[in-house]
Each structure stands twice: as structure tokens, then as C-alpha cells.
Amino acid sequence: MYFMGLSMAHWAMGFVIVLLLSGCAASPSVSAAQAGDAERGAQLFAQGRDEAPPCVNCHRVVGGQVGFTIGPGLAGIAERAETRIPGISAQEYLRQSIIEPQRFVVSGYRNIMYPDYSTHLMEQDILDLIAYLLTL
Numbered sequence: 001m002y003f004m005g006l007s008m009a010h011w012a013m014g015f016v017i018v019l020l021l022s023g024c025a026a027s028p029s030v031s032a033a034q035a036g037d038a039e040r041g042a043q044l045f046a047q048g049r050d051e052a053p054p055c056v057n058c059h060r061v062v063g064g065q066v067g068f069t070i071g072p073g074l075a076g077i078a079e080r081a082e083t084r085i086p087g088i089s090a091q092e093y094l095r096q097s098i099i100e101p102q103r104f105v106v107s108g109y110r111n112i113m114y115p116d117y118s119t120h121l122m123e124q125d126i127l128d129l130i131a132y133l134l135t136l
């Protein structure tokens with residue numbers, strides 16, 4: 001009986017340690033998923049997804065280039081995004097810009113951004129795009 005109690009305690013300890021270890025191992029990948037993968041975002045930006053056109057069709061990401069583009073240049077958007085709508089974070093602004101571009105129209109531009117990204121992009125795609133835009 002005494003031995004059994006001891007081994008139960010041992011077993012319980014082992015279990016707790018396994019839980020702790022797996023908790024530690026899992027958390028970095030979870031937060032990476034929530035933050036988005038900027039490299040994958042850059043790929044989506046350049047290539048689009050399914051029938052949704054690539055963002056690069058309308059947006060430049062390098063400043064100082066001349067010539068016409070349909071959409072505003074996105075160089076420096078990481079800082080500008082924060083200031084666009086008072087009380088809305090850069091992340092939220094960028095999310096809204098992608099899935100509901102008609103809600104806030106950048107001054108000097110027309111409301112002609114492709115409107116259906118929300119039906120073609122998965123949640124992870126949007127997170128990846130936001131992560132990429134925040135590097136610009």
C-alpha cells in the first residue's frame with residue numbers, strides 16, 4: 001500500500017512535468033500563428049490567392065518610385081496605419097483595409113480596391129498580410 005502510494009505520487013509528478021513541458025513547447029508556435037508570418041504575407045501580397053488579385057497590382061511597397069498606381073503606396077504604412085482612424089490600432093486598421101476597404105477611403109483615392117478579399121483569404125492569410133504590412 002505504501003509503495004503504491006509512492007508510485008502514484010511519482011506518476012502524478014511525471015504527469016505534471018509533462019504538462020509543463022508541453023505547455024512551454026506549444027506556446028511559441030501559438031503566438032507565432034496569432035502574430036502572422038511576414039514572409040508568407042509578402043508572398044500573398046505578390047501573388048494573390050485563388051481568384052483574388054495580388055495586392056502588388058495596385059500598391060507599391062517601395063517609396064520614391066514615380067509613375068501611376070491605382071492604390072496608395074504602402075511604404076511606411078506600419079507607422080501611418082496607427083494614425084488613420086483615432087482609437088483604432090495599426091493591426092485593426094490594416095485588417096479593415098483588407099476585408100472592408102470601403103469603410104475608410106484614403107483621401108485622394110477612389111473606393112476601387114478589390115472588395116472580396118474576405119471571401120478568398122483565410123484568417124491566417126490576413127494575419128500574415130498584416131504582419132508583412134507592419135514591416136513596411
Ligand code: HEC
Pocket residue numbers: 045053054055056057058059070071072077080081084094097098101102104105106109110111112113114117129133
Ligand atoms: C484593384 C486595386 C487594389 C488591389 C488589388 C488592392 N488594393 Fe489596397 N487599396 C486600393 C485603393 C484604390 C486604396 C485607396 C482607397 C481605400 O482606402 O479604399 C487602397 C487602400 C489600401 C490600404 C490603406 C492604405 C492607407 O494608406 O491607409 C491598405 C493597407 C491596402 N489597400 C492594402 C491592400 C492589400 C494588403 C491588398 C491585397 C490583399 C490590396 N490592398 C489590394 C487598391 C487596391
